[in-house]
Amino acid sequence: MDTEAQHTERDSSSDPEEESRSVRSGRLTGRVAAWLSGGPAGRSWRRPGMIGLLCAVLLLLFSHLVVQPFQIPSSSMEPTLQVGDRVLVNKLAYRFGSEPRRGDVVVFDGTGSFVREAPEQDPLTGLLHGAGAALGLVEPADTDFVKRVLGVGGDRVTCCDKGGRVEVNGVPVNEGYLHPGDAPSQVPFDIVVPRDTLWVMGDHRSQSRDSRDHLGEPGGGVVPVDKVIGRADWIGWPVGRWSSVRPAPALKGVPPIAPGSGTAGGGHG
Numbered sequence: 001m002d003t004e005a006q007h008t009e010r011d012s013s014s015d016p017e018e019e020s021r022s023v024r025s026g027r028l029t030g031r032v033a034a035w036l037s038g039g040p041a042g043r044s045w046r047r048p049g050m051i052g053l054l055c056a057v058l059l060l061l062f063s064h065l066v067v068q069p070f071q072i073p074s075s076s077m078e079p080t081l082q083v084g085d086r087v088l089v090n091k092l093a094y095r096f097g098s099e100p101r102r103g104d105v106v107v108f109d110g111t112g113s114f115v116r117e118a119p120e121q122d123p124l125t126g127l128l129h130g131a132g133a134a135l136g137l138v139e140p141a142d143t144d145f146v147k148r149v150l151g152v153g154g155d156r157v158t159c160c161d162k163g164g165r166v167e168v169n170g171v172p173v174n175e176g177y178l179h180p181g182d183a184p185s186q187v188p189f190d191i192v193v194p195r196d197t198l199w200v201m202g203d204h205r206s207q208s209r210d211s212r213d214h215l216g217e218p219g220g221g222v223v224p225v226d227k228v229i230g231r232a233d234w235i236g237w238p239v240g241r242w243s244s245v246r247p248a249p250a251l252k253g254v255p256p257i258a259p260g261s262g263t264a265g266g267g268h269g
Contacts, residue, residue: 066091068229069236070107070146076202076209077146078179080105080245086237087146087245089230099225100149100198102168102254103247105232108200110145113219113227114209146232147210148177148248151199153225154257156192159185168254177248179204187212197222 072085081087089107100106111117151157151168158167165172166184175184182205189212193199200223202208211221235241 070144070232072146075207076204077105077148078204078207080148080177080203081146081232081235082241084238085235085241087232088234088236090233091230093231093233094225094228100152100228100231101247101252102149102152102155103249103251104149105146105245105247106149106198106200107144107146107229107232108198108223109143109227109229110223111143111227113221113223114145114214115143116218144229145200147200147202147208149198150201150211150251151191151193153193153195153197155199155254156190156257157199158190159188168251169257171254173250173254175203175248175250177203179206182206185212189215191215191221193222194220196225198225198228 068089068091069086070089072081072083072087075083087105087107094100150166150173155168156170159165160183161167161172163172164183166175167173178184185201185205191199199211199221201210201212211223214221232245234245235243
């Protein structure tokens with residue numbers, strides 16, 4: 001008895017799976033050719049693609065000129081802003097002659113003040129990251145920061161008075177927005193803010209690297225007004241945190257230094 005197994009070759013030309021692949025390949029090739037040639041199939045694909053591209057361009061322009069989402073990358077502004085919040089930055093707030101005021105929460109480019117220079121990166125990577133950051137999809141550039149304005153040009157900002165509070169122009173500020181348990185500052189300072197610059201600090205003082213930490217550096221710890229990107233006016237995401245970001249009322253009521261009062265003297269300590 002012949003027990004050797006009989007080997008039967010399959011005819012590849014009759015393989016249903018192969019035939020299906022061939023049909024699908026032919027259809028795909030036809031669609032690509034139609035799209036390239038501008039035929040009906042190509043037009044049906046190109047129209048939605050062009051609409052999507054146009055919407056993306058308009059959204060980026062709106063973000064660049066009017067309102068930009070900004071993803072909060074750290075806990076330095078808690079409890080006002082939490083990690084992962086998307087704040088909507090009003091880029092028109094200081095566009096027509098207005099300037100940042102005490103109490104505003106601002107987003108700014110820290111190049112030259114908080115960081116010496118922007119880190120080098122691949123141009124394509126930088127472009128893609130910039131587009132993602134402009135839409136609030138990824139964390140902002142390492143040179144962008146969000147802080148609260150405590151002093152504007154000409155103000156004298158000191159810490160701390162006998163009650164442990166920050167003083168602006170001799171007026172102690174009750175900072176109800178600070179993170180629970182945080183002291184206004186563990187580091188004493190005394191600075192007269194130069195003209196056209198800002199003294200900024202985070203609301204979570206123990207977790208914030210702000211103007212205090214850069215006093216001895218070339219920028220002197222202050223941020224030039226022209227480096228401000230805009231004012232954080234709203235929390236847009238997540239939905240459960242929809243709210244406006246209001247300036248601190250305690251800082252809005254601080255008067256400017258009276259000329260010749262002698263209060264604004266001594267520079268920073």
